[in-house]
Amino acid sequence: MKILKCFFIILFILESFFSYSQKKVRNNQEKNNWFIELDAGIQISGIKGEDFISSNYSPLIRLIGGKWLNDKIAIQVGYQGRYFNTIENSDKRSYNFYFVEGILNVKNILKISNAKNRVYELIFHRGFDYF
Numbered sequence: 001m002k003i004l005k006c007f008f009i010i011l012f013i014l015e016s017f018f019s020y021s022q023k024k025v026r027n028n029q030e031k032n033n034w035f036i037e038l039d040a041g042i043q044i045s046g047i048k049g050e051d052f053i054s055s056n057y058s059p060l061i062r063l064i065g066g067k068w069l070n071d072k073i074a075i076q077v078g079y080q081g082r083y084f085n086t087i088e089n090s091d092k093r094s095y096n097f098y099f100v101e102g103i104l105n106v107k108n109i110l111k112i113s114n115a116k117n118r119v120y121e122l123i124f125h126r127g128f129d130y131f
Contacts, residue, residue, distance in 0.1 A: 033068035035076075045085055058084045058092070066103070074103040076125070101127030 039062040059082055066076030080097040106112075106122040 033074075035064075035066055035068070035074075037064040037078075038062070039064075043084060056085050058082070072105050072108045074105075076101050076103060076127075095131065097129060097131050099127055099129035101125045 039060070041060045042057050043060040045056045045058070060080070061082055062078060062080040064076050064078035066074055068074040077100050078098070080099075081095055083092045083094045085091070086093055103123055103125045106124060112122075
């Protein structure tokens with residue numbers, strides 16, 4: 001049973017990498033550089049091995065919208081929320097998490113490769129939030 005749980009955790013982690021690889025970075029030649037993202041998944045409360053029990057898993061929903069200002073810089077705003085399960089007593093705690101971030105496309109800044117042949121992107125984002 002423990003091997004099965006480890007398998008699903010590793011599969012989930014790899015799936016999240018693949019889902020983030022779907023992001024498309026647009027170049028400045030397009031007139032409309034707006035984007036919107038909807039992410040759904042699971043989150044877990046806890047950091048120790050004994051915290052990883054089924055009652056600590058809860059749904060995760062994230063909605064993000066933003067605009068590329070040029071081919072190197074973008075700004076995005078987002079919301080994450082619903083509820084999470086607490087470790088100590090399995091209560092559901094509602095929460096709202098709002099954030100604003102600036103995004104830098106490092107490959108475009110450093111002119112590392114041609115945009116048509118890209119297999120991956122190197123994107124940094126930094127911002128502030130309200131929980």
